[in-house]
Amino acid sequence: MDDNLKMAELLFPDTDKTPADYEQMYPKRSLEEEARVTRFAPSPTGFLHMGSLFAALIGKRTALDSGGVFYLRIEDTDKKREVENGVTGMVEGLKDFGIEIDEGMINESESKGAYAPYIQSQRTPIYHVYVKELVKKGLAYPCFMSEEEIAKVRESQEANKELPGIYGSYAKYRGITPDEAKKRIDNGEEYVVRLLSPGKEDRRISFEDGIKGRIEMPENILDVVLLKKDKTPTYHFAHAVDDHLMRTTDVIRGDEWISSAPIHLQLFEVLGFEPPRYAHIAPLQKEDAETGGKRKLSKRKDPEAAVDYYKRCGYPSEAVIEYLLTIANSNFEEWRMENPDAELEEFKFSLSKMSKAGALFDLAKLNDISKTYISKLSAEEVYDQTLVWAKDNNARLWELLGDDEEYAKAIFAIERGGVKPRKDIAKWEDVEGYVSYFYNEIWDKELDFADNLSPADMIEILELYKDIYKEDETAEEWFPKVREMAVSLGYAKAPKLYKKNPEEYRGHVGDVAGVIRAALTGRRNTPDLYEIMQTLGIEEVNRRFESAIEYLNTKKG
Secondary structure (H helix, E strand, C coil): CCHHHHHHHHHCCCCCCCHHHHHHHCCCCCCCCCCCEEEECCCCCCCCEHHHHHHHHHHHHHHHHHCCEEEECECCCCHHHCCCCHHHHHHHHHHHCCCCCCEEECCCCCEECCCCCCEHHHCHHHHHHHHHHHHHCCCEEEECCCHHHHHHHHHHHHHCCCCCCCCHHHCCCCCCCHHHHHHHHHCCCCCEEEECCCCCCCCEEEEEECCCEEEEEECCCCCCEEECCCCCECHHHHHHHHHHHCCCCEEEEEHHHHHHHHHHHHHHHHHCCCCCEEEEECCCEEECCCCCCEEECCCCCCHHHECHHHHHHCCCHHHHHHHHHHHHCCCHHHHHHHCCCCCHHHCCCCHHHCCCCCCECCHHHHHHHHHHHHHCCCHHHHHHHHHHHHHHHCHHHHHHHHHCHHHHHHHHHCCCCCCCCCCCCCCHHHHHHHHHHHCCCCCCCCCCCCCCCCHHHHHHHHHHHHHHCCCCCCHHHHHHHHHHHHHHCCCECCHHHHHHCHHHCCCEHHHHHHHHHHHHHCCCCCCCHHHHHHHHCHHHHHHHHHHHHHHHHCCCC
16 A cells, blocks of 8 residues: 555545545536536625625526526535524525525525535535545645644745745645654644645646636645644635535636635646636725725625615615626616616626626615616505515504505505606615605604795795695696686796796796695605695695694794
8 A cells, every 4th residue: 555545544544435426426417508507605604795795696697697507505614703593694685685596505404406415514524535535646645733833934934025834845744654644643633634736836827717807827836724623624625626516617706716716726626627617706896985085895884785784774675686787797777778677687697797896886876776666666566565674674664554555555656657757765764754744643744845935925825725725626627726826826827937027926836836835745845746635635635734824823923
């Protein structure tokens, strides 16, 4: 038995499977040639960052548009970051935004798909088989260096301005014999298993990145750790084995991993695997008010960095996804203008049209997109979605809307469904402010009258109009009556007429309508005033006129 084989048996005496066993267990997928298999592979932290959602969306669309597979793999090799129900939190976070996985973990203990287990801590025996194979080939070895020894090596390397790490002459256990290793193990010494890197300092590697194009870098020369002291794999090694056996064709991840690409490509090479295609996403950027420049969207500084923020605020998930596609592909907005009513799935997504430098994340733009999305919903859809959101986030609004469903739907129906619907609501938390003057329980009753008319003038208008208004008049009848009343009081029948000869009039019909609007709603700008009055009902309209007159009387002096 040669030394490499002896070392392999020493380190892995209970590992009797071979790579061929797993190749058979996880065969190539029966997919079309152009189909892409992508994955979302977070740690089970339970925290879904907007950058993570963005990456998951890119992975999902890449798979979906090619007729491929998008799966969820949990990379829990770092147990310190794990939180209770972290997997379920990730799955539910994706579902909240309409991103359904084809395979993978569906909660803490269950999965779907033929390439399970989809959680790395349950795949340790698989990693041992492949590390054992590398040891057999002389491409991996046990390293007994202590943390103190490694720290001294790094100090020396820093002083000499050398590449930090264990490699070449610094890899003191590269040539360790099976007998020496056995003695150390028998003495209770801890060890890791390292790759014996075949890399050379004067060699470079290159690969075609799906987003950034051709990337060229120095080859890896580090003897990276494959198995830690507790025999669990490092991220680098586990991901290489998993991406191969799960038949991942495209690894889509943040560009902070570009520096690790030489290690990963080398691992695929020594393992005899065909490497996947890589696409590295630049981090989402944000305008920095302090510096005037741009910075990375920050979990610490920016509440909108957490995906949970959008659920709490009540952004429709479809609007968030549409916004993300807007910043993901440079041609999306043009497509949307040409296809205003098309489903998002009809858009052909392309990695090559993503920003190399990082898309700018802009809440104002998201609000615009969300307003447009909500403006196209029916009154019933707005009611239903608001009620679902309010149940968990605004108990008072939930009760008000639920007490009289017909009344609430009538409010949401105002100026909805036309060619140019109003766009007052960007998220469900805006609804309370939008509907507040329809509910005395939440209306602040502050009346924002314009200051171009005196209180006496406004009282005159309200006293006359409350006697003129009839609840049964049609939409076509009501405004001509307002205009007729305005003319009788000395106001111009149209703003243009007043602008042409202001000295001849007390104001114009818009001023008169503005007094009525403010008396009923407290606001200068609202949806259609006729529809508001019809929804409030004649008794409430008259009560509010009386209340406004009483208020204006206090201002006359």
